[in-house]
Amino acid sequence: MESTKLKKPQSVKTTITGAEALVRCLIAENVDTMFGYPGGAIMPVYDALYHYENEIKHIMTRHEQGASHAAQGYARISGKVGVCMATSGPGATNLITGLADAQLDSTPLVCITGQVSSKMIGSDAFQETDIVSISMPVTKWNIQITKAKDIPEAIAKAFYIARSGKPGPVLIDITKDAQFETFEFEYEPCLHIRSYIPNPQVDPKAIALAARVIDSAKKPLILFGHGILLANAKQEFKDFVEKSGAPAAWTIMGLSALDTDHPQNVGMLGMHGNYAPNIMTNECDVLVAIGMRFDDRVTGDVSRYAKQAKIIHLEIDPAEVNKNVGVDVPVLGNCKESLTQLTEAITKKSYPEWNDRAAQLTARENEMVIEDELFPPEEDKITMGEVIRHISDISRGTAVIVTDVGQHQMVTQRYYNYKEWKSNVTSGGLGTMGFALPAAIGAKFAAPHRQVIAVIGDGGFQMTIQELGTIFQTKIDVKILILNNEFLGMVRQWQDLFFEKRYSSVDMINPDFQMIAKGYGITAEKVTERADLEKAIHRFLSSEGSYLLEVLVGKENNVFPMIPTGASVSEIRLS
């Protein structure tokens, strides 16, 4: 995670309000950008922010959910803790989806909510809600502060907890009287909490055993997840993959931890993943899972998941070990450390026959699925895959790709050729439609010099479409690609395959997206014919400032391969 070097603590004690203290705590934690929405119970903090606008840039989103997703996008690309703020009551409850998303996808967030005055708590006051209780299941830690003097310690703990160990969201609820109250301010960063062990020590015995199992393997398969990106273990992971000689497959949260076209990268795991890694999961003799948590979308039916294989699990969170899948060799610890030790302990190998198996399975998928998706017959409607192929080629695989949830998400992750570390921002665990637009805003603030492309379906776009206002006001450059099939495509696909085509509440009568974009001062263009596609994408990506490109794609295209719910990974369907 981010460096723990903090700005020098305030050495001279000064008497200030709780609200100003909060802002100075954020500055001490190196926060220079935050997202939020003001309101009654948080007004003293907004007043304090007014004095510190040179130190902290506050981005006002159009909805608190947007603020939480923007903070997530910011955190995922910057590696820093994302910060967002909202008022009490509805402001606070609107953050919940973002908190739940960050909790499942291990994203470090500090969320600050205002609360009614401590004397009013429990009286059903205006805009009072028990946000601490409401947010408990979706936060790594949370606390309510009713005294100004408790603010510095709570903020220090919040940042430490959010970024350490398995990162996650933290919520601090501060009553309005605590924001007004004055006290002698002093800030000490938090470096330790006595009941919390964020980084379990790597056990040399576990490393030795894991290395022995890997060395004895004839058909090893590496599975890699978000943990590698969170640990900043880019080189350590690459070294391990290359020395092991084993094919490596990614979860959608692990995407971009290894270049898509790395010769050992065999593709995506799980429900809409690639054919080879899913089939090979049930053929391998050793499975090395790194920084991933065996989500049901990855495993399919767990009772028929990799039963023939010995499973090694490199994981920072003890609660994830043996949670979904029984593990033979758990290796607890930060994978930056465990990978370094494991790479040293294993023998350099190659598996020509096993890699041939991967090539053979990939060829089958190419023939049955990929060719037609990327290069559809002339008479067919535009496919999502060919749009992504052009986006990938023209951006040379170097953009930050932010995806929403649904068919377009699977297609983008399958077909964009990721060549740069940390280039994928998506809602993996929670599957939050409406995530992409605000998350792309956050990602752009985290990496102003990188191209940021939000790929969104026509359904998800309309869930947080108001954030176009944030783009308009802040004048940032976010490219918005709408893959419009005039359906809630993934739900329709399931109705097609498993509900006898009873299309219940999935057809979308859409507004004129170009007109909406233009209302927000964003250049927009719509493509309906293949002949216009490539040039339009050139204009889209080379434009100055934000640009919305809507592409009308085939209405009833399905994403394949697919592992139906309840099926085993080896029962993956190609059609």
Add this chain to the structure above:
Amino acid sequence: MKEQFTISIYTENLIGLLHRITTIFTRRHSNIESINASESEVSGIHRYTVVITEEERKVKNIVKQIEKQIDVFKAFYHPNKNIVYQEIALYKMPTNILSQTREVEQIVRKHHARLLAVEPEFTIIEKTGFKEETQALFEQLKPHGILEFVRSGRISISKPMKEFQDYFLEVEKASKL
């Protein structure tokens, strides 16, 4: 196979932490049979005692999720054979029943219960033991008219000698390094 387990949870003494812990059970549709909160042997550190009937695999996962909470030091789970445990029950009876017949007094003696308070209108009987024992007393007293009844959550002490104190000392030592 489901079995009864007692989970001992050592935590900081903070508002809201009990709620954070109980939601871990609720979310997994696991029914808490009894719960007790008290100070532990280490000053300032609280101990919750939770009883559930579940498969051991599920209990293990629940315990890990509990330990994952920032303000939780450690959680242990034990089957009944590895702990010594008790519950306390109080029974409120009309005093005139005791004065009119000797039967209630005999029941109290037989069950090794004791009289905690005797007032002109009511008498409080106290019985400490396993749930089956306090329940058996309940059943015998019932025909004589119980005005009020309450049973505490289970409290338990584990039989293994190395438990929280050793763990806590290790953590303290590590944090001073």
